[in-house]
Amino acid sequence: MALARSLAVAVVGIEGHLVEVEADLANGLPGLTLIGLPDAALHEARDRVRAAVVNSRERWPDRRITVGLFPATLPKSGSAFDLAMAAAILGAAGAVPRAALAGRILIGELALDGRLRPVRGVLPAVLAAVGAGLERIVVPASNAREAALVPGAVIEPMHDLAGVLDLLRGRPRLDQVLPEAAPAARPDPSELDLSDVAGQARGRLAAEVAAAGGHHLYLQGPPGTGKTMIAERLPGLLPALDTAAALEVTAVHSVAGVLPVGEPLVTRPPFRSPHHSATPAALVGSGSSIIRPGLASQAHHGVLFLDEAPEFGRSALDALRQPLESGQVEIARARATTRFPARFLLVLAANPCPCSRARGPRDLRCDCPSTARRRYLARLSGPLLDRIDIQIALTSPSRAELRADRDLAGSSAAAAQRVHQARRVMERRFAGTPWRRNAEVPGPSLRRRWPLRSEATRLADRAFERGLLTARGLDRVFRVAWTIADLNGQERPGPEEVGLALDLRLPGGRHE
Known part of the structure; x- marks a missing residue:
């Protein structure tokens, strides 16, 4: 029987699913038929695999070849099945031992000359393989460090198809065997410090409370008041990712194709700051057959900063309402529904009006009519702002305030320690x-x-009761009050903590 089986992994969202690749050789008109819900990239694999096999000095079977990808009901996309297809075909032809294909996962895209190219989603694929009890995994050498992050995985990195065939024939190249130990994570290169935000004690407090309790933050004020500086320093207040969170974030970045070169494991909370021209698809994810995570998912366990928030499209902003509540993005297509984790800390920053000038005594006078200011800020919908726990207005500090605050501004390290202690509580x-x-x-x-x-x-x-808070807003005030109490080392919030939380929600004394 001219039939052989190999194993691969299909990644849907950030979840891996084992796929059995079967190759059958039969008499008839030479050709290759691919079945099992393949997408366009997989249909192109027929030509890639044939060229790679021939250019690796192997004989291509001159027979009718049928390749099936099972389960047939699972949509399959991308080029990561190339290697498993080539191995199954050559196994059916008797060029490699069929027994060597059993219990081994094969992942990789083939170049026309037989080289193995890196693919996205290797980390979730290896996680799925190890979870199914399959430890030996062949990956492209460029993906080896990422694959080695999974405990218990025996990674076999390869540069080309010829090396894979040597491995299957029992003649492995010793210089391609990767040690099982994962590389040590590099230290965080960020040097941004919260003490740089001089004259904005209220803004620094809001950032610390947001980091401790995971509260979303809205900063409003004229240019130069430190809105962007506060947002950029927020990741430095967040604790380093634990092992489970680091693997989850790395899996998202792997599927998105944005893993840093040479640093396969993401250990620090990510920071994403898209331009205001970003579309809803860019924020929450897009794709037809291959669905990629958007910036909201790439900011999972980190910070998503939208500067000049009113300049974003209304549909793009409202697309964030679902992940703000559920902590995940769900993208529905005709063939499948894909879910990505998206539990991020959202920071919105906005100028007070289109001309970007405030009306305070130390700010340039604003010439915008009141209707223009209201129309500008109304681009941030009420349902979206109602999901933002902390909303503060920043003003330009005077020189005296800058000098007085310079000695009082604490460092990011001190704030991060308080955040860490509050989170332990x-x-x-x-x-x-x-x-x-x-x-x-x-x-x-x-x-x-x-x-x-x-x-x-x-x-x-x-x-x-006065209508200044919705029921959702009232709950969020109490959540912020609990965070303030945790930062202060108190057992439960009292009137002062609730009052401060209310002031961080309704600035300017509107609650008095």
């Missing part, structure tokens, strides 16, 4: 629950399991 409080940070707790659970005294909530309740 949250982890103890939420032990045994699906939540880890205050911003993740649903409002009903927060009120039922951790109720606050009536004297502590009086000011917030009054703002709610």
Whole structure:
């Protein structure tokens, strides 16, 4: 029987699914038929595989070849199946031992001359293989360090098809065997420090509270008040990613094709800051057969910063409402529905009006009519802003304020230590629950399991009765109050913590 099987992995979203590649050789008109829901890139693999086999000095079977990818109901896309297809065909032809194909995953794109090219999504593919009990995985040498991040995986990196065939024939090239130890992560090269944001004690406080509790942040103010500086320093306040989070973020970046060269494991919270011309597809992900994660998913466990937020398209901003609530992006297509994780900290920054000048005593006078200012800020929809926990207005500091604040501005290291301690308090409080940070707790659970005294909530309740807060906004004030209490080392929020949280939600004394 001229039939052989090899194993590959199909990556859908950031989840890997084992795929059995079967090759059958039969008498008849020479040709290659591919079945099993392949996309256009897989149909092109017929020519790539044939050229790679011939240019590797192997004999191409002069028979009718049928290659099936199973399960047939799983959509398959990309070029990572090239190597498994070539090995199965040559195994069916008797050129390589069929037994060598059993229990080994083959991943890689073939160049026409037989070289193995790197592919996206190697990390989730290896995770799926090891989870299924398959430890030996052949990958392109360029993907070897990424693949070696998975504990228990025996990685066999190869440069070309000829090397893979030698391996299957029991003649491996010793210089291509990779040690199982993963490379050490490099230190964070960032030198941005929160103390650089002089004259904005309120902005630094908002950043620290946002980092500790995972609260979304909206900064409004004229140019030069430090909005961008605060946003860029937020990742430095966040703790380093633990092993599970690092692998999850790295898997997203691998599928997106944005892993840093030479640093396969993402250990620091990512930071993404798209231009205001970004489309909804760029933010949440896009694709027809091959769906790639967008910037929201690339910022998973990190910060997504939208500078000049009112300049973004309304549809692009509203596309973020789902991931802000659920922590994931769901993209539906006719053939499949793909989900990407997207639990990020959103930072919006906006000027007060189209001319970018404020109306305060130390700022340039604004000539925009009130209708133009309202129309400009109204581009940020109410439902979107209602999901932003912290909303503050920044003004240009005076020279005296700059001098006085310069000695008071704490460093990012000190703020990060306080954030770390507050998060440890949250982890103890939420032990045994699906939540880890205050911003993740649903409002009903927060009120039922951790109720606050009536004297502590009086000011917030009054703002709610006056229509200054929605029910969702009231819950978010209480979440921020819990974070402030955690930062201060208090057991539960009191009137001062709730008042400060309300002030960070309704700046300018609107709640008084």
